[in-house]
Amino acid sequence: MNAPDAPVNILQEKKNALVARFLEGAEPAFLEAHAAIIDDYFRDSFARSSVGPAMGMDKNPHAIIALGGYGRKEQCLYSDVDVLLLFKKRIPDQAQGLVQEIFYPLWDIGLDVSYSIRSLKECLSLASSDFEVLTALMDARFLCGISPLYSELMEHFRDKVLRRRGAAHVSWLVKKNRERHARFGDSTYLLEPNLKEGLGGLRDYHTMLWVARTAYDVNEPRDLEFQGHLSHDEFQSLMEALSFIRIVRNWLHHLTARKCDQLYFEYQIKLAKALNFKPVNGEQAVERFLGTLHGQMEFVKRQHLIFLDKALDRKGGFRKRKSQRRLIQPGIELVQGALYFESPEVILQKPHLLIKIFEQSAILGLPLGVETTRLVREFLYLVDEKFQSSTKVVKLFQRILAGPPQTFNVLNEMLNSGILVALIPEMKGIVNRIQYDEYHVYPVDKHCLRTVQTLKDFRDAEAATEDGFYGSVLKEIARPDLLLWAALLHDVGKGVNRPDHSIQGARIVRDIFARMGFDAEDIEMISFLVREHLLLMHTATRRDISDEKVVIQCARRFQDVERLKMLYLLTVADSKATGAKAWSDWTGTLLRALFFKVLRMLERGELATQAAADVVEKKKKDVLERALSFQRRELESLFDQMPPRYLLYTPVESILKHLELYEGLGQESFVLEAEAKPRSNYRTVTVCARDFPGLFSRLSGVFTLNNLDILSAEIYTWRNHIAVDVFKVKAPLDKLHEDEAWSRVKRDLRAALKGELDLKSALGEKLQAYRALQRRIPRRPDRIVMDNEASDFFTIVEVYSHDFPGLLFNVTDALFRCKLDIWIAKIGTKVDQVVDVFYMRDFDGQKIVDPQEIAAVEEAIKEAIESAPL
């Protein structure tokens, strides 16, 4: 083993102490300190080397030089140590011995050391041919040995290598950078960012430094400020951002016990705790941590993009610093393809330029110069309440919102420069707000901007695609501007720490647009969209959309088709902009099915209108007050069972009557009540029964069998499989013994329901007798209409025919034999013409759509009519 005072033991000891201080939070400059103790190790072990002196320092000078991240003193816990052993002349044989002495002990303690041994000449020629080597040399730092050799290296490097290869190196860096961003730009990396390689990661900053070194001969990071490439504030903020990211990275190394730069889910909560983030106002600690991190990385990314944009032209060549200026609007000029203010003073004279310049950017598709964004930020204090509510400003804002989609997002620029929040202070609460789950990929503010962008992209989508469909709906909307406003602000309520963000949001947008001077009607529309932005998604995924009632309730929230279309598009854009987990073809199919159903419900009116809703509510109230034998809760659950048409069209008196019968049903298969109005020749017969296919045909058969002529009938099926059938029939012939007649009806019905009475043959005999009585009169032609358009839930069959005893039985029996279930029926007689309307589904609960099946049903009904006695 080594002696206790061996350099490697000292290194280990110092490192342990350093890590301990870091974990206590007492070592803010860990990275530099870490680099420094490794520096100490190299100096110490180089001084003690036994091989070194034998190599002849004076004849062949040599030096140990730190490269890469170690050269920059950015030494995280598990960062690698990249070192160059440089010789002035050829490499002596003893060099290997030196490597053994100095580097091997580092490997033994688990340090990730890579070294290269090169002569000066080799080093320079390699740097000229290999950009990786060139990049590493950019951060070279002298450690020990002969320092003039280091100076010689750097001098040659600058004069020969950089001068000749600098420009090519820069375009190589830019290309690599673009590749890196493309690779780390997808949503996975937003949830689990890569602190080094990701967008806004440390590599972005390094690239800035390297480009600056070649382009502006910058030596130290500070020079970025001293030479005026960054303002003082920008430089300070950049350093703060970097320092935060580095601390996070170092902790991540510690937690994973390896060189890990990707912030995986499992470490995020631990890191938030380690960095002392606390939950505030319902926002979790980890959400605040990630929000801060996103903010800092966003800042680095933006500084990096602006810097490159300024330093390089579009092909990656250096920009000339002097260039032509051209005034394109009063106060705004175009320089090198980017927009600038004519001067800072002009902003003071015309504050609206602060937003005008973004409008120009959106319309012309030109980016803002770096100085522009800086000036916008500095003059934000000019944005006061008067500015926010100025008609001119609102108009310009509106044009930005509706502007064509650009490669760069102007709204994002507005967000980053702070002017978006200055204009709409209510958005402050959602900036960089993270929702900690696998579902919400983007912070809330970014998500809102993406929602706007997604909507705009629908405009140019190809016709035959899914997006093309949304595009065609979008084109029908009269006020796309209101939709875009709602998209921008639909989640603004998330800034308030309450669970009902849609309701909060609806309240907040009312204030915003009142301030901006919008019409009451427009405010109402935006507020509606914000309030209901989850309605369609929740209904589509959590409710039974094949249930008519669900669709009607949904439709009543809209009242008109325009609102539905707008909300539908907002829902789709919102989900698409949330992340891959929130949107899929699967969700899209469900949502579209609901959209079509609600759309048709609204287009047909009737059930979904406000008037219908009011009528139904009023009836429910009356029934609640008057049906005293029922508990309120019991009644409310019964209302749920009643079909919408029943509630809408049945008078309160009748509903009360039906409820009474329902109560009396008990374990019976049916209850029947015949009611006579005084002196009337008609009877109203109400039957409440357990529904099953064929019930209706048996009922009508029994009436006919008992000589009760059916004039009209209405049947409704409650969802709890209770049938309520109301018949209007001619009074029994023998009015003196009417009670007996009704007893017979009940007896026959009981037998028919049990299957003990064969109605078909019983009626056959009966109808023979009628034939003789039948008058021969000219008939209007029979007509059968099958309609699948009018309802999404039923096939509607209308039968027009001349009346004859037993007709209803014949028709309903035919339908039963076709395996069709009658849900609603309206039977009416006008002189001798019968109009029967049936709402039907097959025994599986589906509409009848197969053409062959439709033909078969028509044929069966026709046959039933034609079997009439003539």
Added chain:
Amino acid sequence: MKKIEAIIKPFKLDDVKEGLTEVGVHGMTVSDVKGFGRQRGHTEIYRGAEYTVDFVPKLKLEIVVDSELVPQVVKVIEDKARTGQIGDGKIFVTPLDEVVRIRTGERGKEAI
């Protein structure tokens, strides 16, 4: 051990999950699936263009349980997922040879 696969209507998930938790099932895999059985797809026509839905969106649950629990679990799914309408779905039960919990290497019943 058995594997129970159930195809259910999407909006029934919460009911089924709740029911299963009550009988002591604490793990399941849920996926978005599409298909058709007796419930057919349909075609929507909007402004003259056709939008065909060949496959109906459903959810697939996969649950692995000890054989004794099977009747109970099947009953719960059956009861909770039923609407009485077409497309309520199906339940499949298949024998299962082995289960391994990757983290611990436990096998068989313990790994469920």
